Amino acid sequence: MLVALLKQYLRPYARPLTLLLVFQLVATLGSLYLPTLNADIIDKGVTTGDIGYIWRVGGWMLVVSLAQVACSIAAVYLGARTAMSFGRDVRRAQFVRVESFSAQEMGTFGAPSLITRATNDVQQVQMLVVMSLTIMVMAPIMLVGGVILALQQDVELSALLLVIVPVLGVSVGLIISRMVPYFRSMQKKIDGINGVLREQITGIRVIRAFTTEPRERRRFGAANEDLYQTSLRAGRLMALMFPVVMLVMNSSSVAIMWFGGHRVEDGMQIGALTAFLSYIMYILMAVMMSTFMFMMVPRAAVAADRIGAVLDTETSVVEPVEPVVGTAHAGVVTFDDVSFAYPGAEQAVLHHVSFEARPGQTTAIIGSTGSGKSTLLNLVPRLFDVTEGAVLLDGVDVRRLAGADLGAVLGLVPQKAYLFSGSIADNLRYGRPDATDDEMWAALDVAQARTFVEGLDGGLDAPVAQGGTNFSGGQRQRLAIARAVVRRPKVYLFDDSFSALDYATDAALRLALRPITRDASVIVVAQRVATIRHAEQIVVLDHGEVVGVGTHTELLETCDTYQEIVYSQLSAEEAA
Known part of the structure; x- marks a missing residue:
């Protein structure tokens, strides 16, 4: 060598x-x-x-x-x-x-x-x-x-x-x-x-x-x-x-x-x-x-x-030889009989998952710890590739799309809100390099982050330590959400991105998101029922399998797993 x-x-x-x-x-x-x-x-x-x-x-x-x-x-x-x-x-x-x-x-x-x-x-x-x-x-x-x-x-x-x-x-x-x-x-x-x-x-x-x-x-x-x-x-x-x-x-x-x-x-x-x-x-x-x-x-x-x-190590997520180009993406994400197993694992993490997330709707994914929620979400931006089945974007397998084209459609807020060293403006422009100051302030408004950013010396030019360690967990999450909002993608992917927020901020943020996500698909992975109870579609996972799909009210009546999750967090009166 x-x-x-x-x-x-x-x-x-x-x-x-x-x-x-x-x-x-x-x-x-x-x-x-x-x-x-x-x-x-x-x-x-x-x-x-x-x-x-x-x-x-x-x-x-x-x-x-x-x-x-x-x-x-x-x-x-x-x-x-x-x-x-x-x-x-x-x-x-x-x-x-x-x-x-x-x-x-x-x-x-x-x-x-x-x-x-x-x-x-x-x-x-x-x-x-x-x-x-x-x-x-x-x-x-x-x-x-x-x-x-x-x-x-x-x-x-x-x-x-x-x-x-x-x-x-x-x-x-x-x-x-x-x-x-x-x-x-x-x-x-x-x-x-x-x-x-x-x-x-x-x-x-x-x-x-x-x-x-x-x-x-x-x-x-x-x-x-x-x-x-x-x-x-x-x-x-x-x-x-x-x-x-x-x-x-x-x-x-x-x-x-x-x-x-x-x-x-x-x-x-x-x-x-x-x-x-x-x-x-x-x-x-x-x-x-x-x-x-x-x-x-x-x-x-x-x-x-x-x-x-x-x-010499080739990535398991390879670019397509002949990528599909020229497609005007509407933002419809379809999981078509998706299964996924980590290399060398004895059993798959996901088993034959099928559902569709449509523009103008919020699709929430909920389940117990280790049920495969984050893994499922990571299949959309191709952080992993499916073992069986396919993830489709507007009817096209994401494996047939060029990485740049796929990334331009998605706005991902990962489970760990990571910020890069530099300034707040530098981090927000990761979403879109040509974003103006007005657009970044508008994104901060949506993410409920304007108040604390205005209070910093320098505002948008305030320094950010590596990993964002000079901010609290909730502040990092709000800045990561603002980074995705600046991009104005067709598909928003929130991987348990509201967990560090208090209930009031969580509610205000979700309310502010509705106008800007009216024409986009929103897929939310969450642990808190309060975060996703108003979603148009809730997908319940249990050990990598879909055990229920529907609204909050429908699942309370038909899905035992969802009932257990809800009643572990809310009283019967609050759940209703």
Whole structure:
């Protein structure tokens, strides 16, 4: 997966990568050429006392060094820029893919894991790209060039490479093989600590209300300690890497000076021995850089697998190949023998549900907790797709409509009223980007939110914290309702969207909704009977099955399940 990811997202940068290769080649060849020039100064200049020769060769060494520095700077710049662009592209690709996920895929990965994959995992691969482009390109050139030039200096002394390189390679290979499982485990433990931290920050009010801070500290401490222990084991092996490499390199230097001294006695020039020692160091440096890269590859490979799992996951809610277009939607929603089961579930959540919601009418869905009310509503905007049957919009299966066309017809107020960071105006314009201030104030009037918004500093420009945590539950619900009203859709979907409102506000809001929903279908999921008792059609669910359809009065006479719900909330006199 790592190779496939690199090939796919580095392909657009072929030109800068080619320039980088050229600069790296020039810089590396320059560094390999310098020991030869240095040997010439020692053997021809110093030995003979030719000062002019020393100045000429020394000047040429200065020019080569300056060219090497310039090329190295250019190569590092191109490598860093390309790596950062690679990271940006991978993050964007993940974000686009996650945006297409249905609730099913979101539940499979989980928010903490998706956040880790888009940040930490991308960073691991990005660092590998940086190091590869700035080091790994240089290493093989330095290795091959160093071997060739070392052989030119002395073939017999070069036989030491047959011992040095395998010893270094085997030692590093053993360490790396032990590190891979720890790196794989570390990424999963980062997911876990992100999940705990995200949950604790989100639920800080509940934690403080129940004074469970010590328990949550222990819970976070356990996850943190787990990651720490795994990281410590990987770190110990990583720390062992460089002492082993330096031991081999220093032992190699001692061996070369020992055997090289005997070669000097046999006629080898001192300058040649100095150059040979430099080339051996270059070779070992190339091997060390390669081992450093190999040390990064396992963790980057694990991260790439996790990134690839996201990018390769196709959403279960797919866009139609040939969408139905040009349909003037009236807003008739039909559930035609709808069944739905979550993947891997033993039984379906919904069983053969059939009813129709028409414009100008309010269709309420009520039932006990876990009866499938929210799941049923989520089938309309295709947060899930039906397992059997079909959900129709004006006679057209919603699976045959383009996502943008379907979304333009719907106004959804989810069960959890979520607001985005920004301002109140920014959140209301999620419903319609071109909404004017007057239209937003009108929507706030309908949602019974004008009074508290006018009381805020800035009014429509008042700040909203992430998730709307600077507002109460009832205020968030009213702002979410206003966001849907601004859109003026053909179908309103309210998923238990009035639960945080008091009865007076609930009644006033429903009254204000009637004029603007006169030509639209309204589907309301509710727990409170008072919210839906005046609906033109009430659908009663019990364990995913429709057990009653009718008005409040009709269901009181014919549906036992509805009677139980009503009498659990209202007295007989209130119910009548």
